[in-house]
Amino acid sequence: MARAGLSAERLTRAGAELADEVGFDQVTVSALARRFDVKVASLYSHLKNSHELKTRITLLALEELADRASDAVAGRAGKDALTALANVYRDYAREHPGRYAATQFRLDTKTAVAVAGVRHAQLTRAILRGYDLTEPDQTHAVRLLGSVFHGYVSLELGGGFSHSAPDTQETWERALDALDALLRNWPSPTS
Amino acid sequence: MARAGLSAERLTRAGAELADEVGFDQVTVSALARRFDVKVASLYSHLKNSHELKTRITLLALEELADRASDAVAGRAGKDALTALANVYRDYAREHPGRYAATQFRLDTKTAVAVAGVRHAQLTRAILRGYDLTEPDQTHAVRLLGSVFHGYVSLELGGGFSHSAPDTQETWERALDALDALLRNWPSPTS
DNA sequence: CCGATTTGCCTAAAGGCTTTAGGCAAACTA
DNA sequence: TAGTTTGCCTAAAGCCTTTAGGCAAATCGG
Numbered sequence: 001m002a003r004a005g006l007s008a009e010r011l012t013r014a015g016a017e018l019a020d021e022v023g024f025d026q027v028t029v030s031a032l033a034r035r036f037d038v039k040v041a042s043l044y045s046h047l048k049n050s051h052e053l054k055t056r057i058t059l060l061a062l063e064e065l066a067d068r069a070s071d072a073v074a075g076r077a078g079k080d081a082l083t084a085l086a087n088v089y090r091d092y093a094r095e096h097p098g099r100y101a102a103t104q105f106r107l108d109t110k111t112a113v114a115v116a117g118v119r120h121a122q123l124t125r126a127i128l129r130g131y132d133l134t135e136p137d138q139t140h141a142v143r144l145l146g147s148v149f150h151g152y153v154s155l156e157l158g159g160g161f162s163h164s165a166p167d168t169q170e171t172w173e174r175a176l177d178a179l180d181a182l183l184r185n186w187p188s189p190t191s
Numbered sequence: 192m193a194r195a196g197l198s199a200e201r202l203t204r205a206g207a208e209l210a211d212e213v214g215f216d217q218v219t220v221s222a223l224a225r226r227f228d229v230k231v232a233s234l235y236s237h238l239k240n241s242h243e244l245k246t247r248i249t250l251l252a253l254e255e256l257a258d259r260a261s262d263a264v265a266g267r268a269g270k271d272a273l274t275a276l277a278n279v280y281r282d283y284a285r286e287h288p289g290r291y292a293a294t295q296f297r298l299d300t301k302t303a304v305a306v307a308g309v310r311h312a313q314l315t316r317a318i319l320r321g322y323d324l325t326e327p328d329q330t331h332a333v334r335l336l337g338s339v340f341h342g343y344v345s346l347e348l349g350g351g352f353s354h355s356a357p358d359t360q361e362t363w364e365r366a367l368d369a370l371d372a373l374l375r376n377w378p379s380p381t382s
Numbered sequence: 383c384c385g386a387t388t389t390g391c392c393t394a395a396a397g398g399c400t401t402t403a404g405g406c407a408a409a410c411t412a
Numbered sequence: 413t414a415g416t417t418t419g420c421c422t423a424a425a426g427c428c429t430t431t432a433g434g435c436a437a438a439t440c441g442g
Contacts, residue, residue, distance in 0.1 A: 003390055003437070025216070030428055040429080042391045045239060050429065079381075107350055136357040140365040142353055143343070147366070148335070150351075151342020159298055160308060161334055166327040174331040174380065175338070181378040187368050191271075194419060202389070221399055229401080233420045241400065 004038050006153035008046045011036075012056040019057060019098025027098070029053060034115035054105055062116035065092050069123045085127055086149055086176055093153045097136070100157065117173040121146070131183040141183060148179060195229045199237045199299055202227075203247040210248060210289025215296070218289070220244060226341055252290035253307035256283050260314045269321035270371040276318055277367055284344045291348065312337070322374040332374060339370060 014035055019027045029050050033040040038184035047053050063087070068170060072084040107116075124142045133141055138170065163166050205226055208216045220241050224231040238244050256279070263275040284291035300305075315333045324332055343366065346352060352359050 006390080028428065029430090039392060041393080041431085044430065045390065070300070103346070104349065106369065134362070137365070139357055139361045140217050140369075143346075143359075143362045144339070144366045144369060146351065147342035147346055148338050149342070150346060151338035151340070152334070153342060154295070154345065155334075155338055158295065160337065162308065166330055168334075170327070171331045171334045174328070175335045177378050177381050178331075178335060178373055180381075181376070184370055185376075187372040189365060190368050197419080219399065220401090230421060232402085232422080235401065236419060 001186065004036050004042070006036060006038065006042065006046050006120060008056065011046055011053065012060050015053055015057045016060055016099050016102070019102055021098065024054075024057070024098045024101035027057065030096075035087050054102070055107060057099070057110060058105040058107060060189070061096070061102045062120070064094070064096075064099070065089070065103065066119045066123065068092060073123060073127055077127075077175070081127035081130055082180055082183070083176050084146075085123065086172075087148045090153055090156075090172065093157055098114060101119045104154075128183070131186075132158070133183070133186055137186055141186065145179065148175065195227050196234070197227060197229065197233065197237050199247065201215050202234060202237055202244065206244055206248045207251055207287075207290050207293070210293055211287050212289065215245075215248070215289045215292035218245065218248065232283070245293070245305055246298060249293045249296040249298060250292070250307060252287070252293045253311070255287075255290065256280070256294065257307070257310045258312065259283060260311070264314060268318075272318035272321055273336075273371055273374070274367050276314065277363075280340045281344055281347075281363065284348050289350060291344070296346070319374070322377075324374070324377055328377055334379065336370065339366065 011032060015027050017031055018031060018035060020127070029043050029047070030040050032053070033043055043053075047056075068088045069085055072088045074086050101176045121142055125138065126143050128138055128141055131141075152172070156168055161171070204225060206218050206223055209222060209226060220234050220238070221231050223244070238247075259278055259279045263279045264272045267275050280351070308325055312333055315336050316329065319329055319332055322332075342365070347359055352362070
């Protein structure tokens with residue numbers, strides 16, 4: 001009986017594709033086995049359990065996203081960089097909804113979160129070089145940008161801005177205008 | 192054999208409590224049956240299926256949240272209202288993580304989304320009366336505020352701002368300062 | 383080239399969750 | 413109080429996860 005050539009990597013990639021097709025929480029070990037035309041138990045030689053599969057997909061997505069983001073901000077600054085980074089997140093979520101959903105998966109491996117999370121934070125921090133912010137404002141700004149990107153993308157993906165006027169594309173552009181203006185003129189604490 | 196006095200409402204409330212205790216996606220018909228010390232099949236007289244249970248919990252959470260938000264913005268304006276509204280979302284998420292997670296549950300009943308979503312949008316719109324924005328900027332601002340609130344709360348809840356300095360409370364305050372400044376000085380399109 | 387070992391996928395089976403069908407007794411209703 | 417409705421039950425089927433143990437294919441040492 002010929003071997004299927006399974007491996008944790010192949011399973012993870014296939015799982016990511018599956019997630020994009022049917023949704024991240026429909027990704028199951030069974031479904032993946034069907035996709036490889038293999039018995040379910042066979043996957044357990046490569047994966048500890050269902051949770052590990054999801055974790056791996058999450059990490060894959062976070063890395064892909066960070067790779068794209070790195071490329072996008074390279075050689076850009078200021079609003080140009082801001083827009084490029086923002087669009088990476090938005091486009092990735094639209095192209096790969098399942099993988100994007102995976103990035104919201106709660107990772108228990110604290111270190112894994114750290115590794116992936118830190119890389120994204122650093123990218124965001126990089127685009128702030130074009131603006132005149134010092135610590136701790138820079139950190140506040142990183143968090144705010146992360147919130148806006150993630151929040152917008154999630155709401156749009158989830159149908160939160162249900163097809164009403166004006167166009168969401170326009171809102172997106174105006175939101176980036178607004179963030180740019182904000183970063184160029186960051187307010188001091190009210191206290 | 193004494194009756195347990197089940198009903199869709201009681202099950203929904205208990206489901207919401209369960210969600211806060213063990214997480215929204217651990218809410219199962221079985222777990223709920225155990226909680227009422229009743230056989231699983233009994234719940235199917237009150238609920239069409241597992242999906243309906245989750246949908247009901249979602250709607251419950253959205254309403255609770257909107258109720259709190261209504262109270263909070265009543266009689267306030269400008270930054271005061273902005274802060275009050277923002278804190279409602281954040282506090283609710285912290286007090287009721289499971290219910291808050293439920294609000295992200297994808298509702299298929301388009302009308303239900305509409306009902307709940309519209310109410311929240313209107314509340315956000317209400318606080319914008321204290322600022323000088325006209326359409327379509329008002330809508331853009333509503334969406335931006337929604338994104339920030341949702342994005343921040345999700346990331347904080349998911350451990351995205353992993354216990355690093357500076358304090359997330361400080362970031363939250365500075366983010367609200369920033370949004371206030373932005374709304375008082377909303378930029379015109381770049382184009 | 384071949385026997386020994388490792389590795390990969392398989393069968394088998396147990397346990398959990400969902401959902402449907404049909405039954406009996408408690409609670410309304412007249 | 414008799415009849416009807418309603419609520420919870422037992423039973424059973426189907427799908428998913430996970431573990432245990434087996435056989436054959438791939439790999440390696442002589």
